[in-house]
Amino acid sequence: MSETYRVAPGSSVDLSRIDTRDGALFAGDKAAGKLALPALNERLEDLQEKLYAEGKHRLLIVLQAMDAGGKDGTIRHVFDGVNPAGVQVAAFKAPTPKELAHDFLWRVHAQTPARGMITIFNRSHYEDVLVVRVKGLVPEERWRKRYGHINDFERLLTDEGTTILKFFLHISKSEQAERFQARLDEPDKRWKFRKGDLDDRALWDEFQAAYTEMLERTSTAWAPWIVVPADRKWYRNIVISRHIIDTLEGLGIQVPEPEEDLSDVVIE
Ligand code: AMP
Ligand code: MG
DSSP states (O other): OTTTTBOOTTOOOOGGGSOTTOOGGGTTOHHHHHHHHHHHHHHHHHHHHHHHHHTOOEEEEEEEESTTSSHHHHHHHHTTTSOGGGEEEEEOOSOOHHHHTSOTTHHHHTTSOOTTOEEEEESOGGGGGTHHHHTTOSOHHHHHHHHHHHHHHHHHHHHTTEEEEEEEEEOOHHHHHHHHHHHHHSGGGGGGOOTHHHHHHHTHHHHHHHHHHHHHHHOOSSSOEEEEEOSSHHHHHHHHHHHHHHHHHHTTOOOOOOSSOOTTOOOO
């Protein structure tokens, strides 16, 4: 699993040739795919508890996607049943004036996971080479250097004991249209829709180009990108869940022995 949909470091990426509706792991069988998720949720719940108990490793999960790409749904479904005490979600919106007074990684570093914890980034420092690039919010000579700064930053984190997994939720432009329409049609979902989302949609090709260069330049051995076919939500959930589980299983987590011999303890 660990190689499935992973962007090899230094490889070139053509997003238009990566099928957003791919279902290869389940031969497109939605019923089987949906049935598989609860068991994966239980495994993740168990692994998270061990991660916390050992208190040694940290896991950082980065989610990036176009609007309506499924970042919120991923967090809800993939982490269903996992103890919220061991998981933090950090959402990165347009920077505040205070954040803008610092370098772009300042607000990000402060949210990275502590030992034993899982942190999920809902958007991330990658916005600083995505929306910032597409909307021309800083000059090119500045954002262009950020690929290198990001790789170095992620290297620092991994050298210090953080494991990083980065998921790009790859949806088609037509799927985005359907999801926007659903948000407009369902009164309970309307709050999610901003007219400004349409401005970003009009820049779809520019965003795809920015995502492409991001994937090519920042998928590293120490912090790989995984391009998740995300038009089908059930499939997206399974791909992401399996990657996280495989990664946690690969850490060789050992639940610590109690500090003293408890074999003679009797609770009256
Ligand atoms: P949402 O995720 O839908 O709540 O929207 C958050 C918004 O914040 C998106 O439109 C992002 O493009 C924007 N955003 C996040 N990070 C940055 C950044 N570093 N610079 C500018 N805009 C950002
Ligand atoms: Mg939005």
